[in-house]
Structure formats: C-alpha cells, structure tokens
Amino acid sequence: MPRRPLLLVVLAAVISLGLAADLGWRNLQSSRPEVAADEQESGTDSATDALSPLVSADGADRERTDIASRQAQGPRTLREPQGEPTAGQMTPVMKEATVIAVDGEPVVAVADAAAAQEVVDTILASYRESYLSDATVIEDLSFAEVVTWEAGEVEAESIKTVEEAVNVLLLGTDKVATYTVESGDTAWDIALEYGLTTDQLARANPGVDIEWLQIGQELTITYKEPYVHPQSVSQRVVYEGIPFVEERIEDDSLWPWESFVVTPGSWGTREKTVRERRQEGVVVSTEVLASRVTAEPKKQVRRVGIKQVPDLGSGSLVLPLVGEITSYYGPRWGSWHNGIDIAAPTGAPVVAADSGMVTYVGWNGNYGKMVEIDHGGGKMVTWYAHLSDYNVSVGQTVGKGDVIGYVGNTGYSTGPHLHFEIRIDGSPVNPLNYYP
Ligand SMILES: [Zn+2]
Structure with a gap:
C-alpha cells in the first residue's frame, strides 16, 4: 500500500478520536439531541433517524434499503419511506458496523473501521493509478467532501462489502451494470442508450479513454450522482x-x-x-x-x-488560353486578385505566354497544381494555376505558345478555369497591360 496522503492520516486520527470519545459523527449532528446507544433501537430519537432504514428494513425489503435508490427518490437521506408494510413485523437483526458519512450525512455502512479505511484507500489508489501514474510529486490527493466514519449498530442486511461501498460512494449505487463494447459503438451511442451523458459515462469509467473504445472492453454503465469527488x-x-x-x-x-x-x-x-x-x-x-x-x-x-535564367523572353505575349475572362486583376471580394481568370473546360491546353525556362511545377497551396515560367533576364515570371495536369518539367526551356499544361479545378477554385499571373520582381501586375 502506498504512503497515505495527509488527509487520510488526519481522518484516521478523527476516527480514533471518534471511537474513543464519541466525537466526529455525533459532532457532525450536534444540532440534534444526544442519544445513548441503548436508545437507538427504539427509533424514537431524531438523532437515530439517519440510521433508521438500516435498522428497520427487513430482508424482503432489501432493494429499498439501497441508499442510491433512495437517493433517486429525493434528498440524500437514509430515512425509510413512510407507510411501509413491514412484513410480519420481524425484529431486524442488528449488528455493530461502521457508517461512512460524507459532509456529515451518513451514506453507507461497512463491517468495521478497517473496511471503511479500505474503501477510502481503494478509491484514492484507483484515482492515483488512473490519473497520477506519471506524477513526480503528489501534493494532495483527497476528496472535495469531508469523509468520516463512526461506529454504530445497524441492520445486518444493510452492511456493504468494501467493493459495494466503493461503488456507492463513486457511482451513487452499488448495483453496477456493465456493457461490453461492440463493433461500431461510440461513447455517444452507449451513453444515449443508457440515459447518461458522455461526461457521466467517462466519470463512471475512470482511466478509460471513452473516445477510443476497444471492441470487447467492459464499461460501467451505472451512474447516479457520486457522493464523493476525488x-x-x-x-x-x-x-x-x-x-x-x-x-x-x-x-x-x-x-x-x-x-x-x-x-x-x-x-x-x-x-x-x-x-x-x-x-x-x-x-x-x-x-x-x-x-x-x-x-x-x-x-x-x-x-x-539564385542563378539568373538567361534572357529568353521576346517581350510580346500571347494569351495562355482563349476564353472568357471571368475575373479581372484588382480588388475582389474585399481582397486583391493577383491575376486574371479565364474560363475553359477541364483539359483545355494552356500555353506559355512567352518563351522561357520552367522554374516550378507542382502544388502551391490555394493555387493548386501550378507551373511557373521565368522568361529570363530578371524581367518577368508568369504563373499558370488550378491546372489538372502538366506537360513540362522543371528546368525545361519552352517556346512561346508551347503547351505547358491543362485547365483544371485544383486548389482554391470553384470551377475549371486558368488563373494567369504576371510577376515583375516578385510582385503581381495586371496581365492585361501586356495585351494591347
Ligand atoms: Zn484567379
């Protein structure tokens, strides 16, 4: 067993004091009249109300003594519903036990203080294993609530095992059901099927990544409101x-x-x-x-x-594609259009506007499949974008009018067209200035 955090040591101290001097449990209920242990069976004193279901329910009524089902009926209380027929008025079998309380409210009874300690240790150890396995220092590991326990006499049937008590505290019930993950299941589907939120499903299965379920994996699908929050x-x-x-x-x-x-x-x-x-x-x-x-x-x-492409261009350009100009150079949709768009069906040949050397063939972001031609002498570079295919490769020298590729719809484009761009010193200019 790993070293217990400080809180547990303090709790243990509280419990020891509680056993020795009847502190803690009773102090938590200090607004109520003091009652002697031998009066508890009479059930007449309000201080014993909290334990009354544990002492009044009979065997046939076991389901109803489940704290969680009781909780679902309303306030978190152990009070037995009124008007309950007590089959044959049998005297319940009473037993010494230890009742675990959360923020002063009794929640579940276990055999003895050692079992209560084991319940808390189990919850915190499981939490540590699930979430703190790579921690170098654990500064605090505790509950958001104050968890205490106290000896008391309860109905024997109501005493839970450590495992049941752990489930009551963490899941709100000890009647835990599981579901085996099948092919195609998602956490969302499973949660919906069992009336849980995905968050509740995740909390019912600490340490399980519910977004990455494995076929055959067992999931806890019972979840009410937990009593404790580590x-x-x-x-x-x-x-x-x-x-x-x-x-x-x-x-x-x-x-x-x-x-x-x-x-x-x-x-x-x-x-x-x-x-x-x-x-x-x-x-x-x-x-x-x-x-x-x-x-x-x-x-x-x-x-x-940065080797300079030799001066290959003639300076007089042909249109790379004949078709309707659907968008001109300049402001467009609140931004700037760096070239002109010429509409044509996919596959229509695109030609070099002037002779030059192919300096880029490939994908270029929003431009899609693109060819760049440097016309040399540091004078002019042309771009041909949204192509469906290429007809040239990098380093190749092309002549004016040579087919370099084919119209397409690649990159940021809403239909087949050619985006044609002319760049001088790296900056786009209006291509139509070159077509008098
Ligand atoms: Zn364009």
Missing part, C-alpha cells in the same frame, strides 16, 4: 520540442529550383515541471513551476539557387 494536486515533468531555424545561403551556381541542405537541423528539447490541479481526474488548472532547455535546437543550413 481531487488532486500533483507535479509531473513534460517535454516539449523546440523547432530549429533554417539559414538560407544564396548560391548563384544553382538554378532557382535547386536547393540542398548543407547542415541538417535538429529539434531541441524543453523540460517543464508543471503542477496540475485535477477534479475527478480532469485537469482544471496547470501551472509551470520550472522550465529549462535540456537540448538546444541546432540550426539548419540550406543553399538555395
């Missing part, structure tokens, strides 16, 4: 990657589409110690206590080509 404050160490930067060295011996890594970069690592507050396992706040870089990222060095 909570924790713990620390753990997490690691984060630190991306590297890339230094680009221009190299005029390489073509613009050529580049290569000289020195590969590598990610760095940051180690963080975080404090997490959890309620029923769910992290409700995170605080970074310490952060240090355990490995510096290593810079990547890349050579990129």
Whole structure:
C-alpha cells in the first residue's frame, strides 16, 4: 500500500478520536439531541433517524434499503419511506458496523473501521493509478467532501462489502451494470442508450479513454450522482520540442529550383515541471513551476539557387488560353486578385505566354497544381494555376505558345478555369497591360 496522503492520516486520527470519545459523527449532528446507544433501537430519537432504514428494513425489503435508490427518490437521506408494510413485523437483526458519512450525512455502512479505511484507500489508489501514474510529486490527493466514519449498530442486511461501498460512494449505487463494447459503438451511442451523458459515462469509467473504445472492453454503465469527488494536486515533468531555424545561403551556381541542405537541423528539447490541479481526474488548472532547455535546437543550413535564367523572353505575349475572362486583376471580394481568370473546360491546353525556362511545377497551396515560367533576364515570371495536369518539367526551356499544361479545378477554385499571373520582381501586375 502506498504512503497515505495527509488527509487520510488526519481522518484516521478523527476516527480514533471518534471511537474513543464519541466525537466526529455525533459532532457532525450536534444540532440534534444526544442519544445513548441503548436508545437507538427504539427509533424514537431524531438523532437515530439517519440510521433508521438500516435498522428497520427487513430482508424482503432489501432493494429499498439501497441508499442510491433512495437517493433517486429525493434528498440524500437514509430515512425509510413512510407507510411501509413491514412484513410480519420481524425484529431486524442488528449488528455493530461502521457508517461512512460524507459532509456529515451518513451514506453507507461497512463491517468495521478497517473496511471503511479500505474503501477510502481503494478509491484514492484507483484515482492515483488512473490519473497520477506519471506524477513526480503528489501534493494532495483527497476528496472535495469531508469523509468520516463512526461506529454504530445497524441492520445486518444493510452492511456493504468494501467493493459495494466503493461503488456507492463513486457511482451513487452499488448495483453496477456493465456493457461490453461492440463493433461500431461510440461513447455517444452507449451513453444515449443508457440515459447518461458522455461526461457521466467517462466519470463512471475512470482511466478509460471513452473516445477510443476497444471492441470487447467492459464499461460501467451505472451512474447516479457520486457522493464523493476525488481531487488532486500533483507535479509531473513534460517535454516539449523546440523547432530549429533554417539559414538560407544564396548560391548563384544553382538554378532557382535547386536547393540542398548543407547542415541538417535538429529539434531541441524543453523540460517543464508543471503542477496540475485535477477534479475527478480532469485537469482544471496547470501551472509551470520550472522550465529549462535540456537540448538546444541546432540550426539548419540550406543553399538555395539564385542563378539568373538567361534572357529568353521576346517581350510580346500571347494569351495562355482563349476564353472568357471571368475575373479581372484588382480588388475582389474585399481582397486583391493577383491575376486574371479565364474560363475553359477541364483539359483545355494552356500555353506559355512567352518563351522561357520552367522554374516550378507542382502544388502551391490555394493555387493548386501550378507551373511557373521565368522568361529570363530578371524581367518577368508568369504563373499558370488550378491546372489538372502538366506537360513540362522543371528546368525545361519552352517556346512561346508551347503547351505547358491543362485547365483544371485544383486548389482554391470553384470551377475549371486558368488563373494567369504576371510577376515583375516578385510582385503581381495586371496581365492585361501586356495585351494591347
Ligand atoms: Zn484567379
């Protein structure tokens, strides 16, 4: 058994005092008249009301003594419903037991104080296993409520096993049903089927990732309101990657589409110690206590080509595609249209507006499949976008009017068309300026 957290030590102390001096349990009910133990069986004193169902129910009525079913009827109380026929008026068998109380309200009876301690230990150990397995420090592991226990005489039938009492405290009932996950099940379906929210299903199955169910997995599908809500404050160490930067060295011996890594970069690592507050396992706040870089990222060095394409263009352009211009250069839909759109069916051939060298063939974000032609001499570059296919490859020299690709609808496009763009020194200009 792992070392108990402070709260349990305190609880144990309270319990010992309670047994020795009749504190705790009775103090929690101090507004009620004191009653001597030998008066309890008479059931006439209000201080014994809380235990009355435990002492009055008979065997045939066992279902109704279930605290959880009682809870579903209304306020959390152990009071037996009135007007109950007590079959044959049999004298209930009484037994010494230990009653566990939550915030002063009696909830469930177990055999003895050791069993009560085991109930609490079991709940907290299960929580620790589910949520704190990678904790480096557990600062607090306790309940949101005050959990105490006290010796008392109860009806023998009402005494729960440790496992039943754990379920009563955590699930609101000891009548726990399970469901075996089948192919195609989702947590949402299962929760709906059994009248639970997915949150309740998750809470009834601590440590189970209900968004990632396995076929054959057993789920607890019984859930009422829990009596206790475990909570924790713990620390753990997490690691984060630190991306590297890339230094680009221009190299005029390489073509613009050529580049290569000289020195590969590598990610760095940051180690963080975080404090997490959890309620029923769910992290409700995170605080970074310490952060240090355990490995510096290593810079990547890349050579990129800037070799000037020779002056290949004639300076007089042909239209890359004949068709209706459906959108002009300039402001459009609150932004700026960097070229012109020419409508044509998918597959219609697209030609080079002027002679030049193909410097890019490939996908380019919203442009989809695209060809770039540098017409050389540092004067002009043209872009042909949303293509369905290519007819050229990078580094190839093309002549004015050569087919370079085919109209398509790739990238950010609502129908087959060519987006044609002319760039001077990297900036788009109005293509129609070149077609007098
Ligand atoms: Zn366009």
